[in-house]
Amino acid sequence: MTARSDHLQPTPDDRFIDIDPSWLDFGPDDPLDAQRWLNACADCGGAPSLAMNELRWQVRCDCGRAGTPGQLAAIAAVNWNKSPLSLHPAFGELPFFALDGLSIPAARAKLIRIREYLEEQKRRCERRIRARENFGHRYFQRIRAYLAWAIYAQGLVREAETRLLDEASRRKAANAH
Numbered sequence: 001m002t003a004r005s006d007h008l009q010p011t012p013d014d015r016f017i018d019i020d021p022s023w024l025d026f027g028p029d030d031p032l033d034a035q036r037w038l039n040a041c042a043d044c045g046g047a048p049s050l051a052m053n054e055l056r057w058q059v060r061c062d063c064g065r066a067g068t069p070g071q072l073a074a075i076a077a078v079n080w081n082k083s084p085l086s087l088h089p090a091f092g093e094l095p096f097f098a099l100d101g102l103s104i105p106a107a108r109a110k111l112i113r114i115r116e117y118l119e120e121q122k123r124r125c126e127r128r129i130r131a132r133e134n135f136g137h138r139y140f141q142r143i144r145a146y147l148a149w150a151i152y153a154q155g156l157v158r159e160a161e162t163r164l165l166d167e168a169s170r171r172k173a174a175n176a177h
């Protein structure tokens, strides 16, 4: 009997990522369930949809706007979500990583560590693919999707910070008059 586990056993090439175990609970939702998490179109406010286009997934809106295609539907979804073509939520509204209620510095610190962890998991998967080892491909897809979401989340944190700095400088300019 061969047991196939979703959890990869470490090899000597693997890097240890020191991360709070509670941070590895990315939430109950599936990052591959991409259609659920599409931002509304920034141009028309409509709800776009995911479709295959020449063997790649792409998000399209009825108004004609379309995101960058991706191999995975989840990657195409994040490409759309992080682009200026879509309306961006606050980082605390993301379905993953439990960012709700965190300050900007706390969210930033958490996402740096989560991204490091996911990048290491992705490298481990890629090494196993190169070595033609048998392992769960859905696990690899989930890691890639979570990584795309983590990078997108970092962008949303930067946007929140920029907004705060803009407000502060506007207040300063208003007080100077």
Ligand SMILES: [Zn+2]
Pocket: 041, 042, 043, 044, 045, 046, 061, 062, 063, 064, 065
């Ligand atoms: Zn549209």
